Amino acid sequence: MDLVNHQFQLAARPVGLPKPSDWSYVETPVPEPGDGEVLVKVEYISLDPAMRGWMNDARSYVAPVGIGDVMRALAGGEVVASRNPDVAVGDHVTGLLGVQEYAVAHGSAVIKVDTSLAPLPVYLGTLGMPGMTAYFGLLDIGRPQEGETVLVSGAAGAVGGIVGQLAKLKGARTVGIAGGAEKCRHALEDLGFDAMIDYKSEDVAAGIRQHCPQGVDVYFDNVGGEILDAALASITRGARVIICGAISQYNVTDAVRGPSNYLALLVNHATMTGFVVSDYGARYMEGATEMAGWLAAGELVSREDVAEGFENFPDTLLRLFRGENTGKLVLKVGA
Numbered sequence: 001m002d003l004v005n006h007q008f009q010l011a012a013r014p015v016g017l018p019k020p021s022d023w024s025y026v027e028t029p030v031p032e033p034g035d036g037e038v039l040v041k042v043e044y045i046s047l048d049p050a051m052r053g054w055m056n057d058a059r060s061y062v063a064p065v066g067i068g069d070v071m072r073a074l075a076g077g078e079v080v081a082s083r084n085p086d087v088a089v090g091d092h093v094t095g096l097l098g099v100q101e102y103a104v105a106h107g108s109a110v111i112k113v114d115t116s117l118a119p120l121p122v123y124l125g126t127l128g129m130p131g132m133t134a135y136f137g138l139l140d141i142g143r144p145q146e147g148e149t150v151l152v153s154g155a156a157g158a159v160g161g162i163v164g165q166l167a168k169l170k171g172a173r174t175v176g177i178a179g180g181a182e183k184c185r186h187a188l189e190d191l192g193f194d195a196m197i198d199y200k201s202e203d204v205a206a207g208i209r210q211h212c213p214q215g216v217d218v219y220f221d222n223v224g225g226e227i228l229d230a231a232l233a234s235i236t237r238g239a240r241v242i243i244c245g246a247i248s249q250y251n252v253t254d255a256v257r258g259p260s261n262y263l264a265l266l267v268n269h270a271t272m273t274g275f276v277v278s279d280y281g282a283r284y285m286e287g288a289t290e291m292a293g294w295l296a297a298g299e300l301v302s303r304e305d306v307a308e309g310f311e312n313f314p315d316t317l318l319r320l321f322r323g324e325n326t327g328k329l330v331l332k333v334g335a
């Protein structure tokens with residue numbers, strides 16, 4: 001095979017926001033799949049806040065990406081060669097394929113998806129990792145009950161936008177926090193949140209008191225920092241605080257800001273629980289099946305934000321940290 005592959009490799013460990021010199025753009029031959037492997041032509045790359053953490057040389061739930069390695073990323077594409085009997089040429093698959101145009105993976109390490117039911121970006125969003133994060137984080141850890149108040153930060157993003165809709169499906173009152181008037185409008189009008197707080201123009205603590213007059217029973221935190229503290233100040237007795245992410249802290253160069261209001265957990269007999277979506281790997285099918293049913297019934301809105309141009313990967317990743325995406329951010333590879 002004489003095809004050319006392009007990759008983004010990690011060239012240096014970023015300090016603060018990743019900069020162009022933290023990447024190498026490399027041309028390589030397209031590899032041949034070995035026994036049991038498939039060759040995938042990547043069509044969409046998923047941009048996820050976690051990628052920033054994977055670039056650090058720090059102990060985490062997965063090993064860091066090595067210097068000189070292809071950047072780790074979830075992606076989806078079409079199988080163009082297969083040496084695995086379970087995956088055929090022409091199948092569409094998702095998996096940890098990396099930031100590259102062609103990827104070789106073991107057939108058992110990719111998930112076959114049906115693009116006649118939903119477009120590929122949806123399998124990287126609502127029916128993929130972010131959707132499962134919302135589903136298991138909210139329903140398994142948050143356990144919202146009818147009539148309770150669920151507060152969600154990052155409410156116009158991939159995970160937060162689904163969390164709000166799932167909470168509503170469970171009969172909860174939903175209050176979101178997001179940056180900017182347009183994101184708040186989208187969350188209210190398209191995603192069905194009951195109220196929104198624009199943290200860029202409003203006092204968040206005051207907004208929570210106003211929109212959650214009975215307090216916050218479930219807080220699904222995607223951002224950490226000051227917003228987590230503001231939410232803790234309003235939790236109810238027995239509240240469940242879910243630590244899904246803390247994007248406000250991913251690029252800090254000094255100490256991560258922890259919650260100073262943590263004694264609210266004590267006086268309210270509340271819990272604060274962190275989780276990683278891969279904890280639920282064995283139950284993905286359960287989540288994906290129920291989510292697909294809600295999508296098909298029109299009870300769930302899936303929003304994707306599609307950027308274009310493989311060579312624009314470094315700047316596209318930064319859109320997450322600049323708050324420039326609404327819904328699931330993916331990068332379309334090729335024409």
Ligand SMILES: NC(=O)c1ccc[n+]([C@@H]2O[C@H](COP(=O)([O-])OP(=O)(O)OC[C@H]3O[C@@H](n4cnc5c(N)ncnc54)[C@H](OP(=O)(O)O)[C@@H]3O)[C@@H](O)[C@H]2O)c1
Pocket residue numbers: 047048049050129130133154155156157158159160177178179180183222223243244245246247248249275276277278319320321322323324325326327328329
């Ligand atoms: N635990 C897990 O297994 C798991 C899995 C997936 C994702 N996550 C976490 O879930 C969170 C959301 O991920 P996602 O994929 O859905 O991303 P996303 O919400 O689609 O995109 C990131 C959003 O974060 C907001 N943001 C950026 N900087 C911020 C800041 N300094 N303060 C407040 N908000 C800020 C921006 O929205 P605004 O314009 O509203 O600021 C931005 O659009 C992340 O923390 C991620 O790490 C965790």
